[in-house]
Amino acid sequence: MAAAGSYIVSAPQWILTYSGVNITADVSPMVLAIRYIDRIDAASGELELELEDSTKLWQGPWYPALGDVVSLQIGYSGGPLLDCGEFQIDEIELDGPPDVMRLRCLAAYITSAMRTANTVAYENVGIVEIAGQIARKYGLTLVTASSESENDVVFARVTQRRQMDLEFLKRLAREHNFDFTVRAGQLIFYERPALESVAAAAVITRSDTVRFSFRNRTRRIYDAAIFSYFDPDTKELISQSVPAEQPAPTGDTLKIVARCENAGQAQVKAEAALHFHNMVLVDASIEGPGNAVLVAGNNVQLSGWGALDGKYLIESAKHQLARATGYSTSIAARRVDA
Known part of the structure; x- marks a missing residue:
């Protein structure tokens, strides 16, 4: 999986900071795996650190405090690193034997104020x-x-x-x-x-992948949407209809009744509801070598799968550095050029 116009540098690189201190060199011998998950659709990112702890340092003097802030950058030596942001330790887990400490972290911006209704x-x-x-x-x-x-x-x-x-x-x-x-x-x-109109940030071919899966469906795919609302001025039920950009194989119509202020808002809501349902007509899951370009919200061009080829929007991406398997990235994406 190579960014368009570039090439893959083979040596993975990562930088881990803890409470503002770079601890990469100190913890490198202990790291079994680092996993970062990035999403769109208002979902927060997640970070998990899996650490070998035969020395009992993490159970003793290095025992972390819930709420401590860690940050991660990940990529390849000599190339741009993906800034994953800051995370707070939310859960600590110790397994054994052998002793393995897991730190599960949530995005640091999710503060108590943000969790308040x-x-x-x-x-x-x-x-x-x-x-x-x-x-x-x-x-x-x-x-x-x-x-x-x-x-x-x-x-x-x-x-x-x-x-x-x-x-x-x-x-x-x-x-x-x-x-x-x-x-x-x-x-x-x-x-x-x-988002869907932005040019692809990377091209992924069949030979770039470790595994893949595609899904093409008709369930809850619609040919048109009708949005109806009550107009308080005319005391009438007003309906706004919009067709799908591509005819749906089912021929079904999505019907919605909800509040809105005017016909313009009704049309926007009808288009949004239709888009929300139909945007999952074709989706894909791809796993391959690590690639810092593959983040939620970026588009990629998939090539080598015939009728399923096209531009796909990444909805979630998981970046993993593991001692056993090296740096890998897996994505969940939906087709946006059909």
Whole structure:
């Protein structure tokens, strides 16, 4: 799996810091495996460290504290390293014999404040600005496409009722065809079509893989969507219909009844719901040599599988460095050019 226009450097490299201190050299002889999982769709990243502890250091003077902050960079020597961000130790597990310590870590941005349910009313504001307000609240930098202000959905009033901020933002994003993730101090917030239109960051061929699987389905794939809402001014039930970009093999229609403010919002919600269901028409799972380019939100070009070839959006990526198998990356992706 090579980034377009580059080549693979064979020596993996990683940098691990603990409470701001680089401990890579100290722990290298102990590391059995490092696993980093990256996702979109508002899901937080995860980090797991698996350490051989025959010296009992991790059970004694090095015993970690829950909540301690660790960070990881991973890639190949001489190339750019993937900044996985900061994580807090959430769970400590000791197995034996032989003695193995596992540190399971969650993204450090998930603070107690972020886990608190809030009630907030937003008025005359767009969905991208709401994402920006939530990002600033937690010291995150909002990253979005420059053109999205043109496609932003503006609400006369939308209320977050007893929800955590990211739960509320996830609901808005899903209803209006956006995706987001938080990584390395950034809230990355994009329209799904904008993500899908970006050029492939890497080409993956059959010979690049250790294993693969594809799935092509018709269940819950729709030919059109109809969104109906009650108009408080006319006292009528208004319906907005949108067709799928590609005819669905089932010919089924997705029907939704929900609240919205106007016909424009109804159309956006109908398009979003249709896209959400139909975007999983073809998906793939690929495992191969480690590649720091393969992160959630990037597109890849798959080649060598005939009718299943095409551009795929990475929805999750797992990077693993293991003493037994070296550096590997596995991805779950969905086709975006069908």
